[in-house]
Amino acid sequence: MLQYAAIVLLMLGLYGLLTQRNIIKIIISLNILEIGLNLFIVSVGFVDGGLAPIFTSVNNSSNLVFVDPLPQALVLTAIVIGVGTTALGLALAKNIYQKYGTFEIDEMGEE
Amino acid sequence: MKNFLALVFTLFLGFMIITALSNNEAFPKYGEADVSTRVSQKYLDRSVNGNPGEIIFREATNLESGPANTVTAIVADYRSFDTLGEVTVLFISSLGVALLLGSTKQRRMELDFHPNFMLKVGSRALFGIILMTGIYISIHGHLTPGGGFPGGTMIASSMLLLYLADDEFRAKIKGFKILESAAGSAYVIIGLLGLLIGSYFLENLLNNGVLGYLFSAGMIPIIYVLIGLKVGSEISGVIDNFLTEESV
Amino acid sequence: MMTLISIVEIVISVLLVVLAFLAINSKSLIKSVMFLSSLSMLAVIGFVLMKAPDVAVTEAVIGSGLVTSLFVFTLLAVRKVGKKI
Numbered sequence: 001m002l003q004y005a006a007i008v009l010l011m012l013g014l015y016g017l018l019t020q021r022n023i024i025k026i027i028i029s030l031n032i033l034e035i036g037l038n039l040f041i042v043s044v045g046f047v048d049g050g051l052a053p054i055f056t057s058v059n060n061s062s063n064l065v066f067v068d069p070l071p072q073a074l075v076l077t078a079i080v081i082g083v084g085t086t087a088l089g090l091a092l093a094k095n096i097y098q099k100y101g102t103f104e105i106d107e108m109g110e111e
Numbered sequence: 112m113k114n115f116l117a118l119v120f121t122l123f124l125g126f127m128i129i130t131a132l133s134n135n136e137a138f139p140k141y142g143e144a145d146v147s148t149r150v151s152q153k154y155l156d157r158s159v160n161g162n163p164g165e166i167i168f169r170e171a172t173n174l175e176s177g178p179a180n181t182v183t184a185i186v187a188d189y190r191s192f193d194t195l196g197e198v199t200v201l202f203i204s205s206l207g208v209a210l211l212l213g214s215t216k217q218r219r220m221e222l223d224f225h226p227n228f229m230l231k232v233g234s235r236a237l238f239g240i241i242l243m244t245g246i247y248i249s250i251h252g253h254l255t256p257g258g259g260f261p262g263g264t265m266i267a268s269s270m271l272l273l274y275l276a277d278d279e280f281r282a283k284i285k286g287f288k289i290l291e292s293a294a295g296s297a298y299v300i301i302g303l304l305g306l307l308i309g310s311y312f313l314e315n316l317l318n319n320g321v322l323g324y325l326f327s328a329g330m331i332p333i334i335y336v337l338i339g340l341k342v343g344s345e346i347s348g349v350i351d352n353f354l355t356e357e358s359v
Numbered sequence: 360m361m362t363l364i365s366i367v368e369i370v371i372s373v374l375l376v377v378l379a380f381l382a383i384n385s386k387s388l389i390k391s392v393m394f395l396s397s398l399s400m401l402a403v404i405g406f407v408l409m410k411a412p413d414v415a416v417t418e419a420v421i422g423s424g425l426v427t428s429l430f431v432f433t434l435l436a437v438r439k440v441g442k443k444i
Contacts, residue, residue: 001365002405003132003141005372009379011125016383018117024388024433028395031426032379035402038418042411045151048142052410053155053181054256055322060168062156066181067410068144070151073185075414077197080260080342083421084204087349090433091211094353097437182413220436248416256412261420268424346425353432 003043009036023096023103027089034082038075045071154185169323177319177328178253186258187331191313195298198341202295205345208352218358225278234276241269249339253328259335263342270347274354284351287344294341298334368408375401388434396427 013033020026045068051059053069093103100108132138139145146152153159157166157175168179176184186194242265248255249262273280305314320327375398382394399422406415 001141001368001372002409004129005375005405007125007128008376010128011121012376012379012383014124015117015121018120019114020383022388024430025383025391028382028391028430031395032382032398035398036379038414039402039405042406042409042414043141044138045144045146046142046409047144047146050146050410052256052412054412055166055168055179055181057168057323062166066146066155068146068149068151069154069181069185070149072411072414073182073190075411076182076186076258076260076417077193079414079417079421080197081200083425084201086426087429088204088207088211090429091208091352094433094436095211103437180413222435257416258413261417264417264420264425268420271424271428350428350432353429356436 002039006036006039006043009033010040012036021104021106023093023105027086027093030089031082031086034078038078041071041075041078045069154189155181157184159189166322169321171322173319174322175319176315177322178331179323180253180256180258182256183253183258183328183331183335187252187334188315191302191334194338195302195313198295198298198338201342201345205349208349212352212355214357216358217355219279219281220354220356222278226276230276234272238269238273241272242266245269245339245343249335250332251325252335253331254323254325259338260342262335263339264346266339266343267346267350270343271350274350281355282347282351284348287348291341291344291348294337294344298337298341301330301334364408371401371404371408375405389431392427392430392434395430396423399423399426 009032013029013031013036016029017026017033020029047065047067050065050067053066053072055062096108097103102108134140146155160175162175166174176188178184178188245262245265245268247262248257248265249259252258252262270282273282302313305316306312309316315329315331317329319329378394378398378401382391382398385391385394399418403415403419403422406418
């Protein structure tokens with residue numbers, strides 16, 4: 001069920017990225033796309049009845065059934081890169097407002 | 112017209128993804144993945160180069176990769192070159208923000224509302240608690256979930272609290288820039304030491320210890336402390352760039 | 360629909376889709392930013408249900424502390440918070 005919600009989030013984020021006219025709304029749609037993508041990648045490695053992949057004093061042997069740890073390591077990198085992209089996009093949006101006076105891409109005339 | 116074409120394209124993409132999910136080798140049904148046929152089983156058994164055996168908490172000594180947290184073992188030991196790439200991407204993004212929003216003489220932005228005196232004093236108590244939680248999560252990355260990246264962001268969150276609660280506060284940005292460069296260079300120098308003394312780039316040179324102790328897993332706690340300091344000072348610099356403007 | 364966990368999973372999935380639709384189609388910018396912040400919090404619950412604690416801690420700290428505050432600082436500099444853009 002969570003896998004289908006992640007696919008619908010992917011589709012909604014892509015639709016917002018293609019049709020919105022406000023720069024802040026475009027960056028918000030990019031963030032929604034990234035949340036959906038991370039949920040989808042983690043859901044590929046889920047095992048029903050598995051444990052979290054950490055050795056503790058309760059789950060202390062390697063003969064138990066664990067959840068796949070490799071997609072989690074890849075998503076950890078992807079979340080941090082998403083933050084970097086958002087920060088740079090918002091700095092560009094702030095400078096665009098100071099030069100043109102608006103956030104809509106239809107009203108930015110030729111200067 | 113453009114909205115209709117975008118809707119058709121998005122529905123087509125969704126249909127293709129759902130068709131690819133129908134129970135084949137790459138995408139099994141949700142919740143029924145078989146981990147023992149994937150390469151992750153070798154990461155879980157710590158047996159990429161052979162020698163499988165049973166791993167007991169607090170008894171197995173000098174394994175191939177020391178941390179008890181398997182995700183930390185993948186991020187900082189087996190695939191540590193990808194972590195170097197991530198550190199580079201964060202560095203480039205913070206450099207871009209500093210070039211776009213910085214100027215030579217800066218002061219805090221003028222706003223319409225001012226916080227009152229109780230907020231300024233009470234936030235100093237909370238600042239110490241958040242800072243200590245960030246340092247704890249960053250050091251214990253090989254035993255509990257977390258690691259360098261959330262720990263560093265929590266250190267930056269404590270600086271964000273001080274910026275929000277006080278109207279004229281500015282941190283010492285020169286010290287943060289020096290700390291960030293030193294931590295980033297130390298990571299690359301440790302990797303080059305592995306190439307000179309050991310056999311490959313970013314090799315774990317120290318002994319791996321007993322699984323589950325605090326002083327175990329070789330160099331991985333040191334690497335996570337360096338990454339935590341680098342990410343924390345980087346994001347504090349980004350927040351300072353967003354809240355200042357050019358002074359006349 | 361037997362156990363409590365599957366009911367929580369279905370409720371979280373429906374709420375995720377509804378919040379994303381509201382965030383794209385709302386008229387004022389500050390409401391979209393608040394919907395994005397709560398969407399990130401529900402995604403943290405989704406990561407915990409899929410037994411991934413590292414990813415959940417990272418997404419919780421970054422989604423609530425960092426991305427929301429950067430959006431609010433950009434809108435504060437524009438001084439059109441709450442009005443129709």
